Amino acid sequence: MNGLATTREKVEAGLRRRRRTERVFRLTGILATTVGVLFLGVFFADLIGKGSSAFFQTFIQLDVEFSEDILGPGSTVDLEYADFDGLARSALRRAFPEVTSRGERRELNRLVSVGAGYQLRDMLVADPALLGARRSVWVPASSTVDMFMKGNIDPALDEALRPLSDPQIGWIKGLQDRGRIAKHFNRALFTNGDSREPELAGIRGALMGSFYMLVVTVLLAFPIGVAAAIYLEEFAPRSRWSDLIEVNINNLAAVPSIVFGLLGLAVFINWAALPRSAPLVGGLVLSLLTLPVIIIASRAAIKAVPPSIREAALGIGASQMQVVFHHVMPLAMPGMLTGTIIGMSRALGESAPLLMIGMVAFIVDVPGGFSDPATALPVQIYLWADSPERAFAERTSAAIMVLLGFLLLMNLTAVIVRKRMERKW
Amino acid sequence: MQSTTLILLLAAIAVSAFYLGRSRSLALVGGPRKGSALHSLPGYYGYFTAIWCLLPALAAMLIWISLEARIIVAIVISGLPDAQQALSAGELDLLVNNIRNLAAGDVVSGALDSVLSDAAIRLQELTSISRNMLTVLTLGLAVVGGVVAWLRIKPDFRARNxxxxxxxxxxIVASSIAIFTTIGIVLSVLFEAIRFFREVPVAEFLFGLNWSPQTAIRSDQVGSSGSFGAVPLFTGTLLITGIAMAVAVPVGLMTAIYLAEYSTSRVRGLAKPLLEVLAGIPTVVYGFFAALTVAPWVRRAGETMGFEVASESALAAGLVMGIMIIPLVSSLADDAINAVPAAMRDGALGLGSTRSETMIRVILPAALPGIVGGILLAVSRAIGETMIVVMAAGLAANLTANPFEAVTTVTVQIVTLLVGDQEFDSAKTLAAFALGLMLFVVTLLLNVVGLNVVRKYREQYE
Amino acid sequence: MTMAIMTETETTENRTSATAQVDLPDEKRDPPATIATELGATVGNVRCENPFVVAENIDVYYGDNHAIKNVTLEIGKSEVIALIGPSGCGKSTFLRCLNRMNDSIESARVTGKITLDGQDIYGKGLDPVALRARVGMVFQKPNPFPKSIYDNVAYGPRIHGLATDRAELDDIVHRSLERAGLLKEVKDRMDEPGTGLSGGQQQRLCIARTIAVDPEVILMDEPCSALDPIATARIEDLIDELSEDYAIVIVTHSMQQAARVSRRVAYFHLGLLVEVDETDKIFTNPQHRLTEDYITGRIG
Structure with missing residues (x-):
């Protein structure tokens, strides 16, 4: 052991430096891991901070008289064209009799959303006996009032710089004193389609659009994906062709989603003349997009079925097709389902290809079928994010929370399916 | 008849065909007890009948529906007065649209005249005739197919085969759809891109420094045919991708290293699902966050340090995109690190390496091919990412390397060129497909190389 | 001090001895008086003349699994000691305690005291890094790094800063390869990857890599189990040569190998150190029933 002492000395001499390097390296690792986690924290805090207020909405209580004089001066009430807004206006005027000048009245009227008229009309349609009666009704306040009530408009600001004038703030205070203005759960967010008025805009249209698209996607992508996986794993001879398919699927999984949008635009809309903005086309594009995901997951699930099961079934004289459909597929089903759910959750969050096929239009009506013009939840988020109004920013965050909620639900389902039905070999 | 009703009816016929075929097979050999005299199980005779009932009918239905609209429109047009038939293609399209809307009972743009309403009535008539013919054809084929198959059933008929x-x-058809998708992508972008390059030379597109497609709408005007030099888009894409990778590669790699080598299993069990959440957030949500939270923050931070920062800076988009890509890099790096045999690690530790020395000098060099392959895939992801840049990067085609300025990317331009109303033949729209072709080719190359490197690397240690 | 021989009064009835006896019902009735059958304390002599590594009352737990039970063993300077025993008996675990390789297993816990040349290796003063420079290790499967042959051997000296210049490093590498008996074979291809060598050469490369750090103890965890007989013979010769300068602890499955290379043998059974003694004595006159069963091939 010649030079032992010097070797030990040399090792000891370097130890301090090496320990320091080790600490720095480890700390860098901790920092890096924290970056991702920290971002998640900031992101969710920001999202909830911005969006949670959108689930509540300011309403104003008005004593509305369903007066025939306003609705149908002269003769009968035409529900299409009757002045329901006038009902709300006159109710407001009664609440603030001191407001007399034309200009001030106009300002007063702006406290109430244009949705008030629709609400009153719907009430009358539901119950024609209301005509001539007087009811106390909570109607939506305008979005500026809503923003003020949520503390997003600073009354200390110069009057010219804020969207509410001094008298308007005075009236809101007056309503507050009388308990006639309050925040209620924002049902409109879940029952309405899109609207130019933030207080009337809802995500129902987008949700239904997404729903129809996912129905198309799952109906196409699941059977085709599973069939393709079965063929590639169980039947395909090792040949150039199956290698090509294999490489192809792996590459398709990594092709940017917007390219699928170009395909959809060129093939489905321009060539096959399918309608623009339709969930049918969106679903077709999304099924092509999720197909690779499902195929890859299904193949993994089929691979995990031990060969002994196949051999046992083949050994008692089952045909290869019977082996696959009677034995392999049931055993691989949990994996296939998990893969499909993951694929669907990816499809639900996808927006870029939908922009290409015209699903970005401003659509008020809630779609009722596969070929009605529609948008999707992520695209609705994109559209609202573009709107300058503060009230839309709040709704965007709320819509994101709903979207993330659905994604979470789907992923949890996938986890549960995997846990519940998983077999260990 | 509604197509859903038709399909339901078809399904009902198929189900009864199944039972008819099944019972015929049994009847031929003299009852269920003699089933073993059949070549196949009785159910297969049922399936055989049902399949032949459905296949021709569905095929006919599909062909009919895909051709129906065009033929009807052609007939309607041929029935129009000469004045209308002489219209240009674009105007004719508009007219047909109006006729369609009128027939569907929607609001019509332009004046209502007798020509229009006559055509609409004709359209309605033809549509209903076509529907009826479709019903008759489909159901007829279903019955004929079923009967032919039913007649073929014999005891020694190899139904199962x-x-x-x-x-x-x-x-096989299902597995070929992936190929058809790729062919579809290639053809659709290539076809339109070639039309684009007929108007704009390839060299100008690839090497031109000026991108302003907006003027191209008025191509009839002299000297304002728009300029399609895509270099600013490429540099913008590269700038943002560069920023994103500068965030994602070190952070993702160090995260993977920390989780693989240092963290306790508790921390790992907590951090990995959180990273998966990060990977599961839709890109539009990242875009919203980039545009409304990070961009103002970057701007304020830049201004306190004395930089001029555009409100839509490349930095904000790049940073957020980087964070989005962290989970991708870290999971691919994790795979690569875990593929290195534990014996390597033991060997290094046994010689007295510290963990960091083991990692840096032994495991990372061994895992390098896998990591590089993963990074290529991440770059491809960054280049193709759309929503974040659409929402946070802006439209200004600046030729700059300054991360505080606004830049635009290939994907942003594709979206801007194609969203909104425009005729499909203008150079402006076609340019989107040329950009799409570039995007597809570049990402395809990165993916092929990346996937290959990763696969080869895995095989090396298997 | 000599270790107490097991007496009949120590009745730590143990499932292990019971199973061992169930396997051999015919001999259950009447063991010879000199043979110990109970499990508890170690039979034979755990001490040695010139102790260099001393393990006292070592227990190792992997989570709830008690892998090593109260093991005491001394290892002398420049001796070869072989650890034998059936699979899963804890001999590798014990080996890995000696250079703290168990540290990297999260659930592992070691109690007791191990000293190296009088210094507590689990004490605060000793960095496992410095410890492993002094207690080198050769593994079951040859594990050269995916680097050149030269870089493989130079790796240890480089990280520990043992060479100040290239000439010194070259010298260390050459000397180590020489000692490992590999120099002649690889002299002309030092830049080729170490993974390109044959299995036996790879293992000798790993030994060269270990001795390049100039350790005091070399731990060998079944170093020949992945090699063919000819390569095994070369490694065994090498161990013999190295035993002049290093204390060598070798885990082996092969009793012949233990008999060929070691001066002392320690027999492990289900986490217990059953018997330790001179090699000759163990193989000719074992003192414990389990040892006898193992070397005669009835367990294992």
């Missing part, structure tokens, strides 16, 4: 053969063909 027939059915399995058809199923196999269906499986």
């Amino acid at each position: 027939r059915v399995e053969h058809i199923v196999l063909i269906a499986l």
